[in-house]
Amino acid sequence: MPPQSPAYIVKIMYAGDFIVKDYIEERAVEIAGYIIETKATVRQTAKQFGISKSTVHKDCTDRLQQINPSLARAVRNVLDVNKQERHIRGGMATREKYLHLGE
Template identity: 80%
Template sequence: MKGYIEERAINIANYIIEENATVRQTAKKFGISKSTVHKDVTERLVQINPALAARARKVLDVNKSERHIRGGLATREKYLHQKGIV
């Protein structure tokens, strides 16, 4: 079982880096929870492959810093649709 978890952590990190994916997108793609994605990248992967973990963490940090902007845009779209503008 441990080999599966290590392989999953590596696959998750590669997906995040290649697709510039968020934790939520990654969780949906792999059929796991957001907390599992986070734990795989921040704890498990650091022990398996620290360089890959750092690259994935960098993408996640950028996504985290931008999430308030995406949330605002989503809210704007919602209200534009309700008013029939878009």
């Protein structure tokens, strides 16, 4: 095996970074499509993709804004509606919980 120069090693590391960056960008776009299509919440999206809620939020707000600003605006609209409705959803969940406790 030939000796590897530090420059060669750095090029390999950079190539790896680009692969990861491409994967993250693809994931951000895929997540955005899912949220827009299904009107899903951050929690539902995180569960669907097997990632954390903070990763979904970071992908949809920061990363997507740099990749595709118009898509980011569309996702932001869905997330804003979900945020406005969450107190209603929470109240319904609590109501269901106590209805089932009385049975």
